Amino acid sequence: GRIEQTVAGLTTDLAAQIKQPGGQIQELLSVLSAQAADLEEIYSLTSYRLAATKAYEAILNDRIGGLRLVRLEGFQGIRGFLGRRMTPALDSCRAFSERLTRLSERITRAGDLMRTQTEMIIQRQNRDLLRSMNSRARQQLRLQQTVERLSVAAVTYYGVGLVGYLAQALPLDVWGWDIKLVKAAAVPGIAFLVWLTIREVKAGLTSDDDDKDAD
Template sequence: MMTENTDVTADSAGQTAALRQTLSDEMHARAFNDFEGAGRFVRFVFLTDDADGSVLDYVNAFLVANGATPIDPGWKFQRIELGAFALRLEKHTEFVSISFIEHGHKAGTGLLPNAFDAASSTLPLAWVGGAPAPLFHAIWLEIGGGPPRSNTPERMLEVMQARSVASNLFGDSASQIHFAFDIDDNGFSRIALYNDGIAPNRMGRTIQRIVELETYRLLAMLGFAALRENGASLGRIETTVAGLTTDLAAQIKQPDGQVQQLLTVLSAQAADLEEIYSRTSYRLAASKAYEAIMNDRISGLRLARLKGFQGIRGFLGRRMTPAMDSCRAFSERLARLSERITRAGDLMRTQTEMIIQRQNRNLLRSMNSRARQQLRLQQTVERLSIAAVTYYGVGLVGYLAQVLPLEQWGWHLTLVKAAAVPVIAFLVWLTIRGVKAAIESDDDV
């Protein structure tokens, strides 16, 4: 017995240790890497959960073809050095990212000559296009030297190929960060970073925050896409429920108001609302979480105003905050509408129960009336039966009396019949009463 208990304790301790190790590894799963000099960080984001191994298989085939060790399926994050560049794979709950990192180039000021030039890049960008998962976002971050003296918003619009640029100083230095928040001709969202003497280890953390900011920005907008897809349907349900509530109020005020048909329509609206909720609840909750992560990454950059440029916070505040507010409002509309449907359903069920109770009372009243009528009819039939049986009984007595010597006895036939009437009637009444008593006794049993 002690050996068995020891084995159970050992198994439990082993499971606890494995869990502790897993949780500890998660804290270090996506480590920062130093970034020296100028270069670029190109990230591709695929919408697929971390249980889908197709992207990992695709990456491992590429690594083996290039003489590198494949990535273990159990790893959430891995960085593989491939000579001129590094490949970085990250697996998240609902997306997987493949990134290429080039660093160590020399740039005094400005960006590298081939900045944002996909055609001349030595990175395997075309290979990524064949990944077995839908591409959600592509981010191209260029890291250059110090900011040029003549840097202007017009110049950055040309470099970024964007309709607008959001820019800031960051990191308590003269370093600049410029976001396009747009898609260029090659499908990339461009980001330019001018490094004014930030240390390699700190630059690695900064780059990580920047690419995560851009990744989670667009992931957060998926909630807005779900809102636009389902907003019209939710509006129709709100209109229908409002009409049902008005009709319900009118029916309740009527003595014989009927709500059965309204309840059928309300049930259909509740089913439609539940369908919308099932399609959007996870997406809206995820958008809220992604927005929080994005704001955390912005705070970590320690942004400062760059004269002449619109800031990143201001840009997102004017454009993204309304979208996120709409997502929150959509969630609140779902909750309020669900409560309204529940209240309306309760009222309809209460009204239906009252109608049923009223119908039951009327039915009982009608049954009582019919029972009284049947009792009166039964009593009438009993009296008629006594009279009829007495009549025939008196006739039989008359036949019997005719054969008797009534004249010798001094009796008359008519008097004999008359005397037989109450006796026969009493006997018939006793017989009927006995039969009724026997029937009632059987009913009680």
């Protein structure tokens, strides 16, 4: 009775949790495991007795049938006499055995529902985790692109400064060149070289990662 009431309440709570989007079943699972353990203990203590009772019933019926008794007029037969006294006990044993079987089936069904619900929860968690990872990957990509642009700008700035410093040693006045124009003309070339260098470095790192994954 106690196990049946607990399993019935557990099934009701499980149905309520399944209907909720964020239902939690960890506590219900521990309760179900405890009830399954109790039921297994009861079964282990009574199974041999129930089996012995069933065997005794078969032996009794076989022995009575082998006697070939003839009922005397006005007297109760031996089969009816024993049946009236033993049938209730045998029926009780059969009912108890069927009760254990039904209860075991209910616990099994509840366990299947919990297992299905747990798998669905894990799938939702994995989906949310993948979404979070994709979002972080996009953020890292945007940050990387921003850093690359800033790196190109910074290196180009220092490169143009170096060109201007070197150009001061040249006879620009004789050639009729302005140092500002020299620096301005150097900007596209330096920026392209810096961008190309960064691209080559990234390609090399990607190739190394692919080789490691292949190994």
